[in-house]
Amino acid sequence: MTDDLKRQAAEAAIEFVEDGMKLGLGTGSTASWFVKLLGEKVRAGVNVVGVPTSEATAKLAQDEGIALTSLDEIDRLDLTVDGADEIGPDLALIKGGGGALLREKIVAAASARMLVIADAGKHVENLGAFPLPIEVVRFGKKASERAVAELISELGLSAELAWRIRGGELFATDEGHVIIDASFGLIPDPEALARGLSEIPGVVEHGLFLDLAETALIATPEGVKRLTRA
Numbered sequence: 001m002t003d004d005l006k007r008q009a010a011e012a013a014i015e016f017v018e019d020g021m022k023l024g025l026g027t028g029s030t031a032s033w034f035v036k037l038l039g040e041k042v043r044a045g046v047n048v049v050g051v052p053t054s055e056a057t058a059k060l061a062q063d064e065g066i067a068l069t070s071l072d073e074i075d076r077l078d079l080t081v082d083g084a085d086e087i088g089p090d091l092a093l094i095k096g097g098g099g100a101l102l103r104e105k106i107v108a109a110a111s112a113r114m115l116v117i118a119d120a121g122k123h124v125e126n127l128g129a130f131p132l133p134i135e136v137v138r139f140g141k142k143a144s145e146r147a148v149a150e151l152i153s154e155l156g157l158s159a160e161l162a163w164r165i166r167g168g169e170l171f172a173t174d175e176g177h178v179i180i181d182a183s184f185g186l187i188p189d190p191e192a193l194a195r196g197l198s199e200i201p202g203v204v205e206h207g208l209f210l211d212l213a214e215t216a217l218i219a220t221p222e223g224v225k226r227l228t229r230a
Contacts, residue, residue, distance in 0.1 A: 026082025
């Protein structure tokens with residue numbers, strides 16, 4: 001059922017694609033549906049070019065016959081379509097479960113519009129149940145972890161911090177960084193947390209995407225709901 005809802009959300013997003021668009025292509029299971037459906041449109045004659053947010057998305061797009069470029073070649077995207085791990089009030093997001101948060105945020109920030117697609121389970125009243133990814137450089141990573149813990153304490157919050165592990169080793173992003181997953185349970189003030197994390201020297205990026213998404217398409221058993229940021 002969940003996979004079917006993800007496809008429905010992606011199908012709704014395809015309606016936003018117009019010939020000649022420069023598109024940001026997200027990462028994750030829901031975004032993959034969008035890339036596959038976009039490939040069908042390309043093979044039917046629609047002319048678009050995409051900037052992928054991960055090596056995995058780049059491979060999928062190439063397999064689908066979608067022309068790719070980079071933000072070194074073009075300076076602005078018309079639309080980015082991406083998934084989210086949580087969608088909270090006013091389209092505040094937690095992203096990065098797939099480990100591509102840095103590239104995802106760069107691409108979203110370079111886009112005229114960001115469209116988020118998800119199944120109903122990702123729509124929440126408050127952010128924080130999904131662990132917040134915090135991407136850090138390998139150099140001094142323990143010092144960065146201590147600084148993150150200190151910030152959390154200063155903000156009056158509590159969280160369990162865990163290094164992301166894959167195959168028995170530290171998970172590495174496409175940029176070679178590592179990720180701390182911070183399990184808060186509830187993030188009452190995402191803006192304050194985002195500001196604090198951005199000020200820690202070893203933190204490259206965090207998974208709080210605030211004031212970036214313009215529209216969300218959320219697939220429910222009753223149909224696809226469209227939400228817009230105030």
